[in-house]
Amino acid sequence: MNILVFIKQVPDTNEVRIDPKTGTLIRDGVPSIINPDDKNAIEEALRIKEEHGAKVTVVTMGPPQAEKALREALAMGVDEAVLLTDRAFAGADTWATSLVLAKAAEKLGYDLIFAGRQAIDGDTAQVGPEIAEHLNLPQVTYVEKVEVLDGKVRVRRAMEDGYETLLVKTPCLLTCIKELNNPRYMNIYDIFTCYAKEIKKMGIDDLGLDKEEVGLVGSPTKVKKSFTKGPKAQGEKFDVPPHEAATIVCEKLKGMHLI
Amino acid sequence: MDFSLTREQQLAKEMLEKFVENEVRPIAAEIDETEEFPIETVKKMARLGMMGIPFEREIGGAGGDFITYIMAVEELAKACATTSVVLSAHTSLCCWPIYAYGTDEQKAKYLPKLLKGEHLGAFALTEPNAGTDAASQQTTAKLEGDYYTLNGSKVFITNGGYADIFIVFAMTDRSKGTKGISAFIVEKGFEGFSLGKIEDKMGIRASSTAELIFKDCKVPKENLLGKEGIGFKIAMSTLDGGRIGIAAQALGIAEGALNEAVKYMKERKQFGKPIATFQGLQFYIADMATRVEAAKNLVYKAAWKKQTGQNYSLDAAMAKLYASETAMYVTTKAVQIFGGYGFTKDYPVERMMRDAKITEIYEGTSEVQKMVISANILK
Known part of the structure; x- marks a missing residue:
């Protein structure tokens, strides 16, 4: 069984700051990590490998520095790592990104694909589902339990008010949430061999894509403006009984033409 | 000259830091209390x-390297000195002598399980009347047919209560003095071997410091480590390496206490401002941090020398002497910075201060390190 895991390297923070002038993410001084949900995806693939036997390949699209995330995955015990890197990929939105990842999946071959639910920097939760659409694969999102059966998987999907259990034919794509498992640590054995392993690099030509389909050019999303919400004014404080307070609030709202 | 870590060491450091935060720090105070x-x-x-x-x-x-091992001891000690000495005693004092002096058969029999952590190792040299004077061993080993028969007892054996494999030293020929001491690989299940008292200690309270009793203990003759009569040499060379481990433990304790002190000084307010703004305490931090950095350089230089096959005996002694004194200095100052709170178990610095003391004592007291250092300088 070939398992592909799509991962993303993200800044190690939940509060990504945006440069007010350029509207882009400020990454300076913030260490990079494997996106947390993607670690759950790696763990699940490794767990299945240990239980049923499989080859686990991690794939990421990113600049050359994203190699660090792949080395970390190798140090957790995955078998192979692929870096999809090309200047033409820069500035991609989720559509252009998922197209590149889907093409890579076609080239690499797969029986099962894992991705994290969403990345902590973009928070879109779109890339996983879009890969499945490009590949015309069944997909299950918000996966919190996976059981591998013959030719299919039984998957439990978290809902707001409960869960759904689905039986899905493989190949399929599953997006993982943190409730799925506890990602393992890197280990000394694999840490000391991970830099000796070759990381396969694939660019636009290897994937057979056109420049118009990828990167900023291939992205239907157009960002008009990115900004950080300005600080709120302090407000006024009234120390009065409740009925007087209600009157004051109403007057203020009327004054703002809100009621 | 290059002080930077390799890429592998850097990844190992990231892994160790996470492991310590998630698995070690949360239980450090508890196991100190329960001695579990x-x-x-x-x-x-x-x-x-x-x-x-x-x-x-x-x-x-x-398949890692010695510097990474030392880093592991250091990182563990930042949060829990007990856990760090378990690793140090196992690796430096049990695995290493089998690796360095064992026959191919002994290595094949004992190392795989020890190195995978399926077995835990310990080192048994100290006796009630043979501490710093390790040469005056009372435990005897007498060859009788296919077995050595061991009689005597050992005390203060780190990991003692939980170890599976012990490196045990005993007199095979008293007339030869130190050249009459031999080393043996003893399994905990050997006939005539039993555990005695488990010590109730000031620090590293969960490390299971045990008394070992040998009463006509039968050790197969193929478990003699090296040759008869080289036991003292095995012990001394093992302790040379072990000292780097204890130095790393002391360094970690000092770094842990320094981190706590820095954090507390920024939070704690007196006279309307954080105590970090008071110069008297700022000078403490300057002294603590400088000593920690000096200790770190000594520890890693000794580790680097061992890893690159150079003679490290003098460096290890200096690192152990200075790092352990630094641990004592930094933890004592940290308690002072915390004031009354530092004296309570609500904060970890009192535990760190109790843990620090043993690093000036075991695997050669500070006085022994000074003997080793001066003998190297004055030779």
């Missing part, structure tokens, strides 16, 4: 290859 040996932590460390870091994969090791 951290056996579950050891199992987790084993799965990550931490029980055999500096040994080749071909013999069951994790």
Whole structure:
């Protein structure tokens, strides 16, 4: 069984700051990590490998520095790592990104694909589902339990008010949430061999894509403006009984033409 | 000259820091209180290859290097001195002498399980009347047919209550003095071997410091380590390396206490401002941080010399002497900075201060280190 895991390297923070002038993410001084949900995806693939036997390949699209995330995955015990890197990929939105990842999946071959639910920097939760659409694969999102059966998987999907259990034919794509498992640590054995392993690099030509389909050019999303919400004014404080307070609030709202 | 870590060491450091924060720090105060040996932590460390870091994969090791092993001891000690000495005693004092002096058969029999952490190791040299004067061993070993018969007792044996494999020293020929001492690989299940008292200690309280009793203990003659009469040499060379481990432990304790002190000084307010703004305490931090940095350089230089095959005996002694004194200095100052709170168990610095003291005593007291250092300088 070939398992592909799509991962993303993200800044190690939940509060990504945006440069007010350029509207882009400020990454300076913030260490990079494997996106947390993607670690759950790696763990699940490794767990299945240990239980049923499989080859686990991690794939990421990113600049050359994203190699660090792949080395970390190798140090957790995955078998192979692929870096999809090309200047033409820069500035991609989720559509252009998922197209590149889907093409890579076609080239690499797969029986099962894992991705994290969403990345902590973009928070879109779109890339996983879009890969499945490009590949015309069944997909299950918000996966919190996976059981591998013959030719299919039984998957439990978290809902707001409960869960759904689905039986899905493989190949399929599953997006993982943190409730799925506890990602393992890197280990000394694999840490000391991970830099000796070759990381396969694939660019636009290897994937057979056109420049118009990828990167900023291939992205239907157009960002008009990115900004950080300005600080709120302090407000006024009234120390009065409740009925007087209600009157004051109403007057203020009327004054703002809100009621 | 290059002080930077390799890429592998850097990844190992990231892994160790996470492991310590998630698995070690949360239980450090509890095991200090209960004296419960951290056996579950050891199992987790084993799965990550931490029980055999500096040994080749071909013999069951994790394929790492000595500097990474030292870093592991240091990182563990930042949060829990007990857990760090479990690793240090196992690796430096049990695995290493078998690796360095064992026959191929002994290595094949004992190392894979030790290095994978399926077995825990210990080192038994100290006796009630043979501490710093390690040469006056009372335990005897007499060859009778296919077995050596061991009689005597050992005290203060780190990991003692939980170890599976012990390196035990005993007199095979008293007339030859130190040249009459031999080393043996003893399994805990050998007939005539039993555990005595488990010590109730000031610090590293969960490390299971045990008395070992040998009463006509039958040790197969193929378990003699090296040759008869080289036991003292094995012990001294083993302790040379072990000292780097204890120095790393002391360094970690000092760094842990310094981190706590810095954090507290920024939070704690007196006279309407954080105590970090008071110059008297700022000078404490300057002294603490400078000593920690000096200790770190000594520890890593000794580790680098060992890793690169250079003679490290003098460096190890200096590192152990200075790092342990630094641990004592920094933890005492940290308690002072915390004031009354530092004297309570609500904060970890009192534990760190109690843990620090042993680093000036075991694997050669500070006075022994000074003997080793001066003998090297004045030779």
